Amino acid sequence: MSRAGAARIAGILLTLLLLPALLAGCFNDYVRPRNSVVPEIPETTPAPTPEAVATGGTLTVAVGGSPRKFNPLTTTNEDLIYYSAFAYEPLIALGNSMLPEAALATDWSSPDGVNWTIYLRQDVRFSDGTQLTSRDVAATVEALRNSNSVYSECVAGVDTCAAEDNTVKFRLKAADGLFPWKLFFPILKADETASAYPAGTGPFRLSSSSDNELRYVRNENYRGGPAAIDTVVLKFYETAGExxxxxxxxxxxxxxxxxxxxxxxGYSVRQFDSNSLICIVPYMYTGKKIEYQVSDKQKITQSATKRQESLSLNMRRVLECAIDRERVIERTVSGKGKAYDWPGLDNTVFRKHVELPTFAEDTIEKLLKQEGYAHEGGNTAWYKGTDTEKKEPLTFCFVVDSEDVELIQACDSVVSRLKAIGIKSVVDVAAGGELTAKFLSGQYDYTFMRLNIGLAPDLRRVFANGSIFDYNGYDTEALRSRANALVRTWRQQGTGTDSCEAFAESYSAGLGELYGTLEKELPFIGLYVRRSSLLYSARLGIEEAAGTEAWNVFPDPASWYLV
Incomplete structure (x- = not known):
């Protein structure tokens, strides 16, 4: 399957606030963590004392890829998406608690969740000296609506955006109490939204560019005053090793x-999570048989009745308990992963801490016996008690994208674990139109997928027509009721930071109820997300990093210093 096709299918399964790589927070996904499996890393260098802090100096930053252009709205370079914070700012920032904080906006209000007014700061100038206006904000929003930017999903719910004197007025297509969480995209000048190197309002401005580097100097027009560091040089390298x-x-x-x-x-390390959840999704329309041509000589046919048994809740629990997530993580991403189950917002007021059991062979045997299966111990096959001739061993049929090496490795790890406890597997790899056809026809029991998860638990689309629950037959009354309750929560007012916090707490309660229902239904089984690392040298002072294990947001570079 093509990358575009894989993204489309993943979008059908789940669309939260999708942002493949944002200014840091998007890698903190709202999910249930299990035990983290990470290699040992060096201890963090203590932040220098205030007496050691000095102004001036040049900060060097390593970037992968090419510096052809750096427009924060259009770049797909993952490094540059993070480093846009050097030169650009959003309307609303996300703090360490993941609650909205004023940035280029001073405040925001809404009477109904549909009509939002954003109030702009009056002391902001771009790096070229021109003043920030509401027209710049409206032009940036329009550029996002007409592009395939990593930030376009932020404004997907916008119906109209009008620039007034010192305010920007949004009318949404539907009430959205989470709208302030979505206004963290960079704001550009109205006439430079398509520029290769647009002016920004951040603490640094572009000074020069060459084939191998971009050089930024202190922005004397920065609203927060001059940054401590004189110069930031982005150096570009072809490979990750370089x-x-x-x-x-x-x-x-x-x-x-x-x-x-x-x-x-010589480096201190901070870790954060990616936004891609590797998971297993069952096919739930069980009223049809399944056929697999394993080889020229072997063909597996599973009747509708037999298939319904293999996809029952007990059998999904068997698969859940059979997975050794630590082993999967070690074999797929060399241990640089974090085990997860159901997506949501990590390290925030939305977070629900629930620990689930890991590999549990005794639970597996209990569940299989409840389904009428028996075996002779060890890795011998499981058969129904009625299958006296032992013709139909318990078999799970998986389908996986042949173009996604990581998914294939995850599948291999799960299959080998199933084999060790006597459960047979058939793995069908396909790509492109063939894989899409298998998804639509249901010629699998379970599939390995990537679900892109993001900043806010924007779950409405999960329950829309064509969503994972409709698509796979999970449109149960309990789930629908919980989803409708969440949509009602969206319709409450959200005015100012205080009410955003109140909204988050209220929404969290509803999400917890939905979460409990999902746990009982087990619509999919999460495996892990990757871990990523930020390395910084001993000469770089980043006060916000001290004492933390992961960043919810990329630290403000205006506060950095060299020692």
């Missing part, structure tokens, strides 16, 4: 590179 070994003061590492290079001497 970037990791560059010796720069600041290095972002993702996936396997984070495993291999995070223990470099």
């Amino acid at each position: 970037k990791a070994l560059s010796g720069c003061d600041l290095i972002l590492l993702f996936g396997d590179a984070a495993v291999k290079y995070s223990s470099q001497l």
Whole structure:
């Protein structure tokens, strides 16, 4: 299946506030964590004392890829999406608690959740000296609505956006109490939204560009006053290895590179989570048989009745208990992962802390016996008690995208664990139109998927027509009732930071009820998200990093200093 096709299917399954890589918070996904499995990393260097802080100096930053252009609305370079904080700012920032905080906006209000008024600061100038106006905000929103930006989902619910004197007025297509959480995209000048290097309002401005680097200097027009650091140089490297070994003061590492290079001497490390949840999704329309041509000589046919048994809640629980997530993480991302189950917002007021059991062989045997299966112990096959001739061993049929190596590795790990306890598996790999056809026809029991999860638990679309529950037959009365209750919560007023916190707490309660229903239904089984790392040298002072294990938001570079 093509990457676009995989993204489309994942979108059908779940669309939260989808942002593939944002200014940090998007990698903190609202999910239930199990035990983290991460390699040892060096201890954090203590922040220097105030007496040691000095102004001036040049900060070097390693970036993967090419510096052809740096427009924060259109770039797909994951490093640059993070580093846009050097030169650009949003209307509303997300604090360490993941609640909205004033940035270019001073306040926001709504009488009904549909009509929102955003009040702008009057002391903000772009790096070229021109003043920020409501027209710039409206133009940025319009650019996002007409592009495929990583931030476009933030304004997908906007019907109209009008610029007035010192305010911007939004009318949404439907009430959305989470709207302030979505206004953290960078604001550009109205006539530079398509520019290769647009002016920004952040603490640094572009000074020069070349084939291998972008050089930024202190923005003297910055509303917060001059930054402590004089110059920031973004140096570009072709490979992750070259970037990791560059010796720069600041290095972002993702996936396997984070495993291999995070223990470099001389660097402190902060870890954060990706926004891609690797999970297993069952097919729930069980009124049809399934056929697999395993080879020229072997064909598996599973009757509708037999298939319904293999997808029963007990059998889904068997699969859940059979998974050794630590082993999956070690085999797929070399241990640089964090085990998760159901998505949501981590480290925030939305967070629900629930620990689930890991691999549990005794529970598996109990569940299988309840379903009428028996075996002779060890890795011998399981058969129904009525199958006296032992012709139909318990078999799970998986389908996986042949173009996604990580999903294939995760599938192999799960299948090998099932084999060790006597459960047989058939794995069908396909791509493109063939894979799409299998999804639509239901020619599988379970599929391995990536669900993109993001900042806010924007779950309405989960329950829309064509969503995961409708698509896979999970449109139960309990789930629908919980979903409707959440939609009603969206319709309450949300005015100012205080009410945003109240809204978050109220929404959290409703999400907890829905979460309990989902746990009973087990619509899919989460496996893990990747861990990524930010390395910074001993000469770089980042006060916000001290004493934390992961960042909810990318620390404000205006407060950084060199020692």
